[in-house]
Amino acid sequence: MLKLKLPGSRLERIENIWGYIFIFPWLFGFFALTLYPMLFSIRISLSNWNILGRPRYIGFDNFIDLFYDERVRTALYNTIYMAALNIPLCTAMALGLALLVNSNLKCVSIFRTVYYLPSVVSGISLMMVWTWILDPSKNGLANMFLGLFGLGPLSWLKSEAWSKPSLVLMQMFLVGGGMVVFLAALKNVPVQLYESAEIDGASAWTKFTKITLPMISPTMFFQVTMGIIGYFQNYAANFIMTGGGPADSSLVLGLLIWRQAFEWYRMGSAAALSWILFGIIMIFTIIQLIGSRRWVYYEAAQGGDES
Amino acid sequence: MRSVRGVVGLLVVMLVLVSALPGLAAAKTVVRYSTWLTHEEEVVEKEIIAEFNRLHPDIEVQLETSAWGDYTSKLITQLSAGTAPDVLNVSELPEWAGYGVLEVLDPYVAREPELLDGFFPKVVDAGRFDGVAVGKGPLYGLPINAGCQILFYNKDMFDKYGIPYPDETWTFDTLVEVGAKFVEDRDGDGIIDQFGLICPTVWGDQFVDLIMRGYGSTLWSEDRKSCLIGTKAGLDAVQWIADLSNKHHIMPTFAERTATNEQFEMGNLAMCFHHTYSNSIFHKRASFNWSIAPVPSGPVAKQGVPVWGHIVAINVSSKVKDAAWELLKYLASEDVQRKRYQELRTPPSRPAAGDDSDFFRVMTECINSGYIYGGFPQAQEAWNVIHSYFDKVVLANKPASEVFTSRVITQIDKALSR
Numbered sequence: 001m002l003k004l005k006l007p008g009s010r011l012e013r014i015e016n017i018w019g020y021i022f023i024f025p026w027l028f029g030f031f032a033l034t035l036y037p038m039l040f041s042i043r044i045s046l047s048n049w050n051i052l053g054r055p056r057y058i059g060f061d062n063f064i065d066l067f068y069d070e071r072v073r074t075a076l077y078n079t080i081y082m083a084a085l086n087i088p089l090c091t092a093m094a095l096g097l098a099l100l101v102n103s104n105l106k107c108v109s110i111f112r113t114v115y116y117l118p119s120v121v122s123g124i125s126l127m128m129v130w131t132w133i134l135d136p137s138k139n140g141l142a143n144m145f146l147g148l149f150g151l152g153p154l155s156w157l158k159s160e161a162w163s164k165p166s167l168v169l170m171q172m173f174l175v176g177g178g179m180v181v182f183l184a185a186l187k188n189v190p191v192q193l194y195e196s197a198e199i200d201g202a203s204a205w206t207k208f209t210k211i212t213l214p215m216i217s218p219t220m221f222f223q224v225t226m227g228i229i230g231y232f233q234n235y236a237a238n239f240i241m242t243g244g245g246p247a248d249s250s251l252v253l254g255l256l257i258w259r260q261a262f263e264w265y266r267m268g269s270a271a272a273l274s275w276i277l278f279g280i281i282m283i284f285t286i287i288q289l290i291g292s293r294r295w296v297y298y299e300a301a302q303g304g305d306e307s
Numbered sequence: 308m309r310s311v312r313g314v315v316g317l318l319v320v321m322l323v324l325v326s327a328l329p330g331l332a333a334a335k336t337v338v339r340y341s342t343w344l345t346h347e348e349e350v351v352e353k354e355i356i357a358e359f360n361r362l363h364p365d366i367e368v369q370l371e372t373s374a375w376g377d378y379t380s381k382l383i384t385q386l387s388a389g390t391a392p393d394v395l396n397v398s399e400l401p402e403w404a405g406y407g408v409l410e411v412l413d414p415y416v417a418r419e420p421e422l423l424d425g426f427f428p429k430v431v432d433a434g435r436f437d438g439v440a441v442g443k444g445p446l447y448g449l450p451i452n453a454g455c456q457i458l459f460y461n462k463d464m465f466d467k468y469g470i471p472y473p474d475e476t477w478t479f480d481t482l483v484e485v486g487a488k489f490v491e492d493r494d495g496d497g498i499i500d501q502f503g504l505i506c507p508t509v510w511g512d513q514f515v516d517l518i519m520r521g522y523g524s525t526l527w528s529e530d531r532k533s534c535l536i537g538t539k540a541g542l543d544a545v546q547w548i549a550d551l552s553n554k555h556h557i558m559p560t561f562a563e564r565t566a567t568n569e570q571f572e573m574g575n576l577a578m579c580f581h582h583t584y585s586n587s588i589f590h591k592r593a594s595f596n597w598s599i600a601p602v603p604s605g606p607v608a609k610q611g612v613p614v615w616g617h618i619v620a621i622n623v624s625s626k627v628k629d630a631a632w633e634l635l636k637y638l639a640s641e642d643v644q645r646k647r648y649q650e651l652r653t654p655p656s657r658p659a660a661g662d663d664s665d666f667f668r669v670m671t672e673c674i675n676s677g678y679i680y681g682g683f684p685q686a687q688e689a690w691n692v693i694h695s696y697f698d699k700v701v702l703a704n705k706p707a708s709e710v711f712t713s714r715v716i717t718q719i720d721k722a723l724s725r
Contacts, residue, residue: 050402050406051383051384051386051387051406052383052386052387052402052403052406052407052408053406053407070718071692071695136561136562136563136564137562137563137564138496138498138500153498153562155561155562158561158562158564159561159562159702160698160702160703245694245695245698246561246698246702247695247696247698247699247702247703248695248698251695259691262379262380262383263687263688263691264687264688264691264725265383265402265406265684266688266725
């Protein structure tokens with residue numbers, strides 16, 4: 001038996017070959033559909049390319065041009081503004097819902113399904129529905145609701161001041177996926193910790209802040225990090241619901257990249273802006289990783305002392 | 308064992324026969340044709356293609372359709388990858404012709420000089436591009452329909468208020484004066500729900516150019532290297548459009564408007580600037596009597612209206628250009644355009660395919676007295692800059708002269724220079 005486990009044995013070699021065969025589809029996908037386009041986009045970012053002709057090398061001109069482009073600054077501001085509003089609110093909403101459905105009520109599965117439902121509906125359909133809800137006229141559902149209290153009507157998506165908060169408001173109703181992840185984390189918090197705390201007379205708030213939050217902090221870290229990465233790249237709602245307007249008030253970097261590539265035939269500039277976006281996401285992710293040492297609690301890292 | 312060999316042998320023979328079938332079918336020349344269509348249009352277009360295939364037994368046309376929103380990005384990706392269809396409905400003529408992906412059709416037309424006789428001449432010229440702007444130079448496509456900017460009006464509403472219908476004597480001032488008479492809070496809730504006029508939902512460059520022509524200028528310079536919106540004519544035009552909402556309040560503000568078509572269809576508007584293609588929508592959905600009139604004249608010039616048509620073209624990389632040319636001629640033929648007009652109300656680019664309705668008569672007059680707008684590749688990006696500042700004039704109610712400063716004009720001109 002020992003002989004069979006030696007490195008370089010026939011069985012091990014066969015196992016290795018099978019291993020490579022099994023991961024080949026993924027490797028092929030990674031090299032052909034991710035790594036190659038990424039490397040190719042570096043070349044494009046240094047070129048003047050209208051997509052339909054041949055790329056012409058122009059050095060760093062695209063990057064320099066973007067640095068002075070007012071729309072890039074507007075889009076960057078809007079992207080950060082919306083991410084700063086969206087990520088805390090959506091994370092809090094997902095956690096709040098997870099806490100609500102993490103109970104032992106009889107019909108709790110119905111609530112879980114209802115809250116998760118928007119996440120399985122086509123994004124485009126939801127956006128069309130929300131465009132109607134946020135219709136700025138008095139016939140919009142949101143304005144009808146405000147009208148019951150003698151408020152509004154608000155211009156929502158058609159207003160420079162309200163376009164970004166309106167889009168974030170819609171996204172707050174699409175947190176079903178995050179809710180499920182938080183629910184799984186909450187289920188993993190040992191019940192004994194809460195029982196001990198209750199014996200010590202801890203309040204519900206103390207239990208939440210001193211037990212729940214630290215115990216689910218790795219999940220929180222995952223959600224926030226993935227949220228930042230995903231949100232910086234996301235532009236579907238802005239594209240469909242506002243087109244980046246009015247007056248560029250909801251123009252985000254992803255949408256600007258799309259426009260440069262497919263509306264203005266400036267693929268080189270779009271590739272350059274994509275790399276700038278990549279750099280920005282990388283910076284935010286590194287800040288997150290460094291900051292996480294202070295607030296993320298990994299049970300496994302300290303498990304030895306506690307057991 | 309023998310029986311197994313027999314079965315295997317039979318399978319091999321069947322496989323060879325089956326694989327040979329496409330080869331037999333390949334005796335026909337396959338022409339791929341790409342266009343954007345609604346579901347209703349697709350039904351009619353499939354009938355048209357089936358008829359073409361019947362009339363041309365040696366050609367098989369394969370129709371590839373997309374929704375409008377996906378069409379352009381899909382096509383430019385296909386063109387870039389070398390997998391684009393042979394015949395294309397052209398959504399962006401200056402870009403595609405300018406970047407050399409469309410076949411020049413003049414040699415084909417030279418073989419059949421009478422071919423262009425039956426079309427509106429200006430609509431045919433809208434398929435030309437000389438490297439600077441649309442309207443002159445080599446021919447890149449044949450128009451399968453025609454269109455122009457027009458003023459739609461609700462006849463029933465005009466009758467109810469006892470106001471004469473719009474005609475060619477109207478000016479921008481008449482429009483404002485008459486439009487104000489229709490503004491009404493129908494249900495008395497303090498919010499106006501009936502307006503006199505609406506302009507296109509997205510401020511199109513063609514529309515702003517049209518109004519600027521009424522003030523004696525154009526949006527772009529002749530050489531397409533600079534934008535003239537900062538001139539007196541440009542600022543006056545922008546201010547006139549903004550004042551329709553902000554000063555005269557005959558047009559709904561951004562907050563008060565839904566889709567342009569929708570508000571007119573619901574009977575909440577007396578008049579609506581739109582392109583003639585909306586004919587098919589209003590014909591189907593509007594429950595009141597409506598008609599069209601020429602766009603009123605500006606204070607400086609009787610400007611006419613921009614004229615254009617959707618054109619079909621041949622992919623320069625196509626291997627079956629002669630068959631593709633046959634399809635092009637068929638798609639733009641009188642019978643096919645008449646069928647589209649009768650079944651979908653899509654205005655034809657051949658006068659003979661029309662009818663004697665008021666709509667077609669007024670459209671014909673407007674096309675004949677109109678002009679070709681003359682788009683060019685950099686216009687989209689430059690317009691995007693203008694559009695965002697245009698919003699500021701309307702939303703923030705700032706004077707156009709304070710928004711379109713020399714800094715903004717420089718930004719627009721920079722986009723034009725790319």
